Amino acid sequence: VQFHAQLDPALPEWVMTDTKRLKEVLCHLLENAFKFTPSGQVHLSIRQDGRHMLFEVQDTGVGIPEAQQAFIFNRFEHADLQTHTRFGGTGLGLAICKGLVQLFEGDIGLQSQPGQGSRFWFRIPLHACEAPDTPLLRQPPAVASTRFSLLLVDDNPVNLKVAGLMCQQLWPDATLHSVNSGQACLQWLQTQAVDLVLMDLVMPEMDGLETTRAIRQSAAPLCHMAVIGLTASSHPQDHAACVQAGMNDVLLKPLDREQLHRSVQAQLLRRGVTHG
Template identity: 35%
Template sequence: MKKILQSLEEKINQIGKTSHPDKLRYEALEDLERLKSEISIIDFQVSKGLKDKNILNSLLAKTSENLENALKNLRNQKDELKILLDTLPALVYFKDSQLRYHLANRAFLDFSGITQKELEGKKLKEVFKSYLPIGDYENLEESVIEKGKFFFNVEEQLEKNGNIIWVHTNIAPVRNHTGKIIGLIGVSWDITDQKKYEDELKYSKEIAEEGEKIKDRFLTNMSHELRTPLNGIMGMAEILGKTNLDNKQQEYLKNLRNSGEHLISIINDIFTYSSLEKEEVKPIQKAFNTSELLQNTAQNFKEKLLEKSLKSVIDLDKSIPETIKGDPQLLGLILRNLYSNAVKFTETGTITMRAVPVSRTTENELLVRFEVEDTGIGIPEQYKDILFGSFTQLDTSSTKTYQGTGLGLAISKKIVNLLKGEIGVESKWQNGSKFWFTVPLSLENLETEEILYNKQKILELLKEFSVLLVEDNLINQKITSLTLEKEGCQVNLANNGKVGFEKYQQKLYDLILMDIQMPVMDGLEATQKIREFEKSKIDRHAFIIALSANALKEDKEKAIASGMDGFLAKPFKPEELFQLLFNLIIKK
């Protein structure tokens, strides 16, 4: 505008001096127009400025007020946060993305023995000059910043006084509102006491586990130590029974066999209960004949029933299919336990075994109730609740009339539970008892191609077999070889696994009966060597049956894993061996 005014002034001054006054006048008028335009812009700016002034001042004042309030709130929040952090017993710190300490709570400062001022802006190694925390912290923190991942750890830390404590540390990335990682927060708890408690707990657990192992080892050893001589006793009794004995001797032999069988049943009960406790027993689904199951159960007690002149009745409801699916072995075990009790506690009268349908639980499932009813001494009301407990017998006196471990009903209850059924008793003191259990049985795919056991067939086959018995115990050697030789087999002997392996290399036997625990080389190693030999040198497979006094499930598993085809627990009856061989050789 100043320039326009100067130009205008010059033009006005020259008007009287020039020969072209009209041109100058025209230019001066143009300057005036430009001047007017400039003035109108200034006028507009002034009036707009005045109008905006109030509004902008107001906005500025309010913004300033807002900022002041925000600052106050921020200070309050900071104070609250500090109180909160200082109240926390955990060690809390914030670091920026360069891993420089920014803030820490009271617990952290006390732990590290430094002040907030000393801490700020410094790195780990600058802060902890005289001692360093155990573990590569900086690397971990760098990875939290780089990868944005959380980090959890339980670790040992060194206190300023040199004590080692256990801390649980969490490190997490801190992000700004755009999601960018601007630092990290670390929180550590002193868990020394907890850790101590955990260690004690772990130690107790190890002790308990060791105890459990000792128990298992004890059971295994006991099994071996009891079964080996028992095998001898029962085997010799079997052989003795085939000789000419007078009536008196027959009577003694019978007592000997009864006592032996009783001892076997006790050992079996203990092992069955132990297996159930360890949940090693897994039910199977197999088609079986219901009538046969009941008949076989009663058949087992034929001699005892005769002794006591007890009548046996089997009552099978006709609506239950002849063939049905379930676990016949486990069902047989329950029935034998219940029947055994009935025989044991009944002096006169009848023992009735019954099977009746209860309901169709699904289209293909039938709930069946099995009952064993006797006319024996019955059970006093107050004892009914404890009947199914372990090692329970109603007569606990030292001169008790009835023998037994008291495990039978506990075993039965565990099996019934396993089969998803129920078990119970109805009884009156001096008026007989009725034990019952229900189990769901399947009606699905009942067709069976079961090849029935044929003893004759297996005996004919055995006559053609060359048999090697690997056994270190002389009595067992005699019993087993005599049993087999009586059936026409030719049996060769080996005193341990090493000799057994050597003999197999010289003569390819068809059947090897292998003891497990033997000196020089045990049965498992010998079997492995035989299988390796067969695989690498000859293309054949001899049947190897373990004969072991160790009857635990893991013993069987070990035997099968070593390459054996079957397992028999000593003492065994010849019939058991024939059945096993039938299943192995003919059925398969």
């Protein structure tokens, strides 16, 4: 699946918004697009629409029958048994999106044709603002001279891209690798050496917990690998499960740059990764 993103150059450089809620809506829509697009394209566009920002996620996936479109934002269950059987699972992702967009005093909708794909969009008020002057609001500094290697493990290509871009900005001298499953992670680590692994928890077949346990049961030095878990769940039991599996730290998704910076830097310092 190919992913394309387009940002309207007419948008102001800085806007005032709730970034956490905005990321959550975008993540839900993009995850659904990739989940129901076995091949083809997913396209994200962000543009100015009068006094609003318009976000559009368009895919070439299975599409949604017209009869299901009227209530799909009320509770998202897969449109029919065939789709459910093929892709599995149910969720409330689109209902959550609708609720979050309403908190922005915005609106959300879709157009879809079965077999041709879907276009989900939402629109929220545009509040342009000046660049923040407070140092705490600026991006954390990059550890420019720290040389280390990092493996990203996530079955979602959007998450891989976002995490990869963050790491490149924070540590431009780092060597980044990525795989899309727990099994691929274990196979990769059998022949390659890295200093740290960023591990998603929810993956098909072999999840992040099982993969981390397998790493801890491996022979040295692999068993001592630094593993940082990535999860969308803030439940204490889920975080405890990560620690029990052998993860060194757990970060909440959507990723926050400052938290990622602190966590990775702490693991590097513990392992004596030096500036060079």
